[in-house]
Amino acid sequence: xxxxxxxxxxxxxxxxxxxxxxxxxxxxxxxxxxxxxxxxxxxxxxxxxxxxxxxxxxxxxxxxxxxxxxxxxxxxxxxxxxxxxxxxxxxxxxxxxxxxxxxxxxxxxxxxxxxxxxxxxxxxxxxxxxxxxxxxxxxxxxxxxxxxxxxxxxxxxxxxxxxxxxxxxxxxxxxxxxxxxxxxxxxxxxxxxxxxxxxxxxxxxxxxxxxxxxxxxxxxxxxxxxxxxxxxxxxxxxxxxxxxxxxxxxxxxxxxxxxxxxxxxxxxxxxxxxxxxxxxxxxxxxxxxxxxxxxxxxxxxxxxxxxxxxxxxxxxxxxxxxxxxxxxxxxxxxxxxxxxxxxxxxxxxxxxxxxxxxxxxxxxxxxxxxxxxxxxxxxxxxxxxxxxxxxxxxxxxxxxxxxxxxxxxxxxxxxxxxxxxxxxxxxxxxxxxxxxxxxxxxxxxxxxxxxxxxxxxxxxxxxxxxxxxxxxxxxxxxxxxxxxxxxxxxxxxxxxxxxxxxxxxxxxxxxxxxxxxxxxxxxxxxxxxxxxxxxxxxxxxxxxxxxxxxxxxxxxxxxxxxxxxxxxxxxxxxxxxxxxxxxxxxxxxxxxxxxxxxxxxxxxxxxxxxxxxxxxxxxxxxxxxxxxxxxxxxxxxxxxxxxxxxxxxxxxxxxxxxxxxxxxxxxxxxxxxxxxxxxxxxxxxxxxxxxxxxxxxxxxxxxxxxxxxxxxxxxx
Amino acid sequence: xxxxxxxxxxxxxxxxxxxxxxxxxxxxxxxxxxxxxxxxxxxxxxxxxxxxxxxxxxxxxxxxxxxxxxxxx
Numbered sequence: 001x002x003x004x005x006x007x008x009x010x011x012x013x014x015x016x017x018x019x020x021x022x023x024x025x026x027x028x029x030x031x032x033x034x035x036x037x038x039x040x041x042x043x044x045x046x047x048x049x050x051x052x053x054x055x056x057x058x059x060x061x062x063x064x065x066x067x068x069x070x071x072x073x074x075x076x077x078x079x080x081x082x083x084x085x086x087x088x089x090x091x092x093x094x095x096x097x098x099x100x101x102x103x104x105x106x107x108x109x110x111x112x113x114x115x116x117x118x119x120x121x122x123x124x125x126x127x128x129x130x131x132x133x134x135x136x137x138x139x140x141x142x143x144x145x146x147x148x149x150x151x152x153x154x155x156x157x158x159x160x161x162x163x164x165x166x167x168x169x170x171x172x173x174x175x176x177x178x179x180x181x182x183x184x185x186x187x188x189x190x191x192x193x194x195x196x197x198x199x200x201x202x203x204x205x206x207x208x209x210x211x212x213x214x215x216x217x218x219x220x221x222x223x224x225x226x227x228x229x230x231x232x233x234x235x236x237x238x239x240x241x242x243x244x245x246x247x248x249x250x251x252x253x254x255x256x257x258x259x260x261x262x263x264x265x266x267x268x269x270x271x272x273x274x275x276x277x278x279x280x281x282x283x284x285x286x287x288x289x290x291x292x293x294x295x296x297x298x299x300x301x302x303x304x305x306x307x308x309x310x311x312x313x314x315x316x317x318x319x320x321x322x323x324x325x326x327x328x329x330x331x332x333x334x335x336x337x338x339x340x341x342x343x344x345x346x347x348x349x350x351x352x353x354x355x356x357x358x359x360x361x362x363x364x365x366x367x368x369x370x371x372x373x374x375x376x377x378x379x380x381x382x383x384x385x386x387x388x389x390x391x392x393x394x395x396x397x398x399x400x401x402x403x404x405x406x407x408x409x410x411x412x413x414x415x416x417x418x419x420x421x422x423x424x425x426x427x428x429x430x431x432x433x434x435x436x437x438x439x440x441x442x443x444x445x446x447x448x449x450x451x452x453x454x455x456x457x458x459x460x461x462x463x464x465x466x467x468x469x470x471x472x473x474x475x476x477x478x479x480x481x482x483x484x485x486x487x488x489x490x491x492x493x494x495x496x497x498x499x500x501x502x503x504x505x506x507x508x509x510x511x512x513x514x515x516x517x518x519x520x521x522x523x524x525x526x527x528x529x530x531x532x533x534x535x536x537x538x539x540x541x542x543x544x545x546x547x548x549x550x551x552x553x554x555x556x557x558x559x560x561x562x563x564x565x566x567x568x569x570x571x572x573x574x575x576x577x578x579x580x581x582x583x584x585x586x587x588x589x590x591x592x593x594x595x596x597x598x599x600x601x602x603x604x605x606x607x608x609x610x611x612x613x614x615x616x617x618x619x620x621x622x623x624x625x626x627x628x629x630x631x632x633x634x635x636x637x638x639x640x641x642x643x644x645x646x647x648x649x650x651x652x653x654x655x656x657x658x659x660x661x662x663x664x665x666x667x668x669x670x671x672x673x674x675x676x677x678x679x680x681x682x683x684x685x686x687x688x689x690x691x692x693x694x695x696x697x698x699x700x701x702x703x704x705x706x707x708x709x710x711x712x713x714x715x716x
Numbered sequence: 717x718x719x720x721x722x723x724x725x726x727x728x729x730x731x732x733x734x735x736x737x738x739x740x741x742x743x744x745x746x747x748x749x750x751x752x753x754x755x756x757x758x759x760x761x762x763x764x765x766x767x768x769x770x771x772x773x774x775x776x777x778x779x780x781x782x783x784x785x786x787x788x789x
């Protein structure tokens with residue numbers, strides 16, 4: 001009788017799942033707090049990919065607004081709809097619904113900085129004319145109050161005809177109010193606001209009237225083409241507009257702008273409009289937090305800012321060694337425990353060796369550097385988020401120009417302490433092509449996080465941790481290697497400049513953000529993102545290479561079932577080690593290593609080191625994984641760490657392989673060499689050809705080889 | 717007198733702009749247009765570039781470009 005009873009659930013107790021109701025885009029000037037707000041709104045429901053065909057990041061997430069869900073896209077920062085770089089062009093294309101594989105947005109969340117409200121309104125005027133539902137989030141209202149600025153927000157919203165919600169993105173204040181304003185977007189009809197610039201609208205309508213009937217081109221697109229007559233948008237539109245519309249476009253533009261550049265006319269008009277909107281709404285509140293302001297002013301002055309920069313950089317390298325050690329010991333303990341556990345479970349042989357000597361030893365030897373890499377990234381993200389990097393770009397402009405770069409090169413150069421790939425992408429902000437090329441060729445010299453495992457392993461094993469005046473010698477050697485990278489970058493930029501300079505005009509235009517305390521949430525989210533990328537690499541590329549290297553070292557087997565399980569006689573153990581070493585020497589890897597050994601012998605490298613270096617050419621950190629695998633296969637796996645095994649490694653005649661001159665040479669080789677396929681690929685994409693990546697590879701590899709040769713021969 | 721000659725802490729109004737230098741257009745978009753009031757900030761090491769404050773934001777501008785902006789105090 002119980003089974004015949006249907007289960008009844010009262011309808012009102014079923015929670016209706018929120019429906020996906022559309023896509024909104026977050027738009028705003030750079031440094032307006034857009035990403036912080038995006039993180040606050042979407043939480044962990046976000047993903048980062050690239051726009052198709054280009055290396056511009058597309059940050060997408062999903063947010064709850066009232067009882068609906070909205071897809072949100074965080075666009076690159078823009079000051080206006082006239083793009084000056086690739087990132088900005090993508091942002092404008094998405095807004096105009098011209099970006100391939102990205103849906104035209106259903107609404108806009110404009111994120112404007114209250115302290116720079118006029119600059120924000122300049123962009124907002126152009127956004128309003130897109131005639132999409134729009135909500136304004138006003139950020140930095142706390143900073144604006146500290147500066148003694150007053151803004152009548154309800155009156156501004158009234159004038160603009162759109163909701164304006166003041167938010168404090170760092171604390172999440174007023175976020176609910178913003179969510180309910182966003183919830184209205186799907187219900188807002190495509191608006192018919194009065195146009196902010198009637199003359200431009202009339203001109204665009206006149207052009208559209210001459211266009212072929214049923215054209216898919218919108219009035220807004222024509223408006224942008226009228227302003228930016230030589231942009232890629234204008235060129236693309238001209239192709240589909242037809243001759244009479246193109247003629248009309250030229251006539252209208254002549255009438256509207258006469259001889260002045262259209263962009264200058266728009267700038268005058270737009271800033272005039274912005275001033276009119278603010279008329280009578282802003283003022284001095286009389287409240288100024290002077291201590292904070294004085295601190296800011298002091299820290300932003302040239303000399304204190306430079307000193308602070310060097311102190312911070314020095315602390316980073318100390319921290320990388322001092323703070324990471326306990327964490328690394330922990331990972332090491334877990335990894336070797338895991339190896340022993342697997343070994344105890346499986347019978348000795350192929351499978352056991354693959355898992356223990358190949359995968360665990362190889363991948364583990366890279367994973368162990370995760371704490372150091374996290375510390376490095378943490379500092380770089382904080383420097384960026386605090387506005388410090390932008391300020392250094394300004395301060396260093398003159399010095400950078402002496403080297404043939406621009407102040408804006410500082411940002412890619414600092415970013416390449418983490419990785420040269422995003423750094424090379426970020427050179428797009430540099431307006432002068434020669435300065436940009438010099439920066440692209442200089443960045444791979446800067447010590448990236450992939451060099452860190454190699455440095456850490458070799459320094460940790462061969463440089464004594466003697467304290468000198470409170471600082472650890474290992475940290476100082478590491479700092480020296482970083483300086484070498486900076487030096488190499490500078491010299492290279494100087495050479496490029498000498499060879500290519502034609503005395504052209506250069507420019508350096510950027511908005512300088514105030515210093516601010518980095519937002520913990522934003523910093524952690526970015527850190528998490530970087531860690532994910534690192535682990536994915538360790539999980540894929542390094543995993544595959546490790547297994548291949550293990551196989552090359554394991555096959556062909558010299559004697560069938562030669563290695564027996566441990567015997568307690570020490571004679572047997574020695575014999576066993578000799579057997580294993582002979583096996584490795586006769587393996588494919590051993591033969592290949594022996595083949596290239598003559599090339600690297602003058603540098604003091606035996607065939608094991610040579611084959612690890614060769615394997616490391618696609619990606620530097622693989623070298624550590626390969627050393628891990630080679631030395632795990634060579635020795636009978638015991639509790640020794642990789643560093644210990646390296647110290648005990650000898651030439652056939654019993655001399656130590658890892659002497660101090662050899663290690664120093666190897667470190668310098670790594671400091672100067674371009675061993676990174678990803679960097680080469682991004683160089684090719686950003687310079688449109690193979691010429692510069694090939695030149696860079698040959699130049700850097702020869703420089704590395706010759707320096708290592710010099711050091712080994714001089715000091716041995 | 718041009719923007720390049722303004723001293724730290726001094727205020728002036730932009731009267732006319734030489735728009736023949738294309739890099740100047742970008743500065744105009746950022747707010748340096750005729751009629752606005754600007755305050756000269758501290759210049760970077762070596763006296764170049766300059767920091768110019770306009771409508772609540774700080775812009776970095778090289779001396780070479782600053783010469784395109786005519787001002788009156």
